[in-house]
Amino acid sequence: MKEVKETNNQNLDVLDILLDEDNEEPIQLYDENGKAFKFDQVAIIPLDDKLYAILKPLDNLPGVADDEAIVFAVDEDENGNGNLRVETDEPTAIRVFDEYYKLLDAQDKK
Secondary structure, three states, rough: EEEEOOOOOOOOOOHHHHHOOOOOOOOEOOOOOOEEEEEEEEEEEEOOEEEEEEEEEOOOOOOOOOOOOEEEEEEEOOOEEEEEEOOOOHHHHHHHHHHHHHHHHHHHHH
């Protein structure tokens, strides 16, 4: 799954769905072959002037355990539409998870 586009609502951009605090529906993404996968949104993390989404697969994905989540980079195409791509740079993905854990720690301290 290299690049995916959110298409469970044709009228909304993936960024609109990710940033909608009221959205409780699974996010449906399609891979480059058109196969659909459903995800729960875990977090949106800004890092180094980029935006990342942590999504947990609801469907079985090869190589992904049931308790794992995936870091997606949020990119824009030439028309300004949001696209998600799996973050393949492991140090970046680790930094995104580290930021997420810092947010959880800060929330627990409240």
